[in-house]
Amino acid sequence: MTVAIRQIGLCFAGEVDGVDIRRPLTSDEAVAIHAGMDRYAVLVFRNQDIDDAQQLAFTQGLGDIEHAIGSSLRAPSEYRLPTTFADVSNLDKDNTPYARDDRRRLFAIGNRLWHSDSSFKVTPAKYSLLHAVSLPSKGGDTQFADMRAAYDALDEETKDLVEGMVCEHSQIYSRQLIGFFDLTDEERERFAPVRQCMVRVHPVTGRKSLYLSSHAGGIVGWPVPEARGFLRDLIEHATQREFVYTHKWRLGDLVMWDNRQTMHRARPFPANEPRDMRRTTLAGDGPTAEQASAAVH
Known part of the structure; x- marks a missing residue:
């Protein structure tokens, strides 16, 4: 069956027909999916x-x-799952929802902020693929923001300002935003800030996008209060309704998104109900600063 994709969001996101994930991908299917990601940035299976x-x-x-x-x-x-999966559920290794005050649950509430997966790593993620295994009775939607459209909508003065800008990303910053400070010395060292470019250029389409995240807590060369105010304004701009697709999960959905071109966030759901979501992640191509340098030359 031929791969077919129809747009389902206002300005991006597509629903895929003609792919059975239970079977090995053919080379033609892989090419079509990558092309779909380049165009839509979010694909729903x-x-x-x-x-x-x-x-x-x-x-x-x-x-x-x-x-x-x-x-x-x-x-x-x-760990409930092997390290080939990111466990973004609210479940412990016995498949029981975390207690409401469990620090592991409270840390994970940071996923309700707009972010890009692994932007806090030196080499950030390329694609994320999330599969719905069990869902709560209500809530738990995932929202996506098109960072290409957000960049395009900036005025020329702001585009000039963000060009070449470098930000510091860390999960320490995003958790501080929700009032979570309960980190050990080892965790603080593990989550030490890394540097990412503010503007990314897609290697296939050449289209520019903002690379924002709640993990971004500083701009190199800027005073912290000024940087955080500017970043907050940019995220507010980038997550306007016209740039956002909201995915309402059904059991068996697999949603795939490009972290280079989008931000996303999870929405709240009942704390005592299981939400079993399993994410596989495609590795990025390298540090964003190196990618930016290569694009210039």
Whole structure:
């Protein structure tokens, strides 16, 4: 069956037909999916009755994966899934929802802020693929913001200002925004800030996008209060209704997004209900500063 994609968001996001994730990807399907990601930035695959092995095989058919190591407060002895998956559920290793005051749950509430996956790593993520295994009775939507459209809508003065700008990203910054300060010395060292370019150029389309995230807590060369005020204004601009697609999950959905071109956030849901979401992640191509340098030359 031929891969077909129809737009479902206001200015981006597409729903895919003609792909059965239970089967190995053909080369033509992989090419079509990458082309769809270049155009739509978010792709939705409905009714995918798959297991973890099939999700992982599908992801690896598109590129090299990023392992989920050291990016949450789960200790290795508490992992529910192998490191080929990022466990973004609210469940402990016994598949029980975390207590409301569990620090692992409180840390994960930071995912309700607008962010880009792994922007706090030296080499940030390329694609994220999230599969809905179990859902709460209400809430838990995921919203996506098109950072290409957000860049295009900037005035020329602001475009000039952000060109060449470098930001510092850390999960310490994003968790401070929600009042979470309960980090050990080891965790603070692990989440030390990394530098990312503010403007990214897509390697295929050449289109520019803002690279924003709640993890961004500083701008190199700027006083912190001024930087954080500017970043807050930019995120407010980038998440206006006309730039946002809201995904209302159904069981079996697999949603795939390009972290280079979008931000996203999870929405609240009942704390005592399970929300089992399993994410595989495609690794990025390298530090964004190196990519920017290569684009110039």
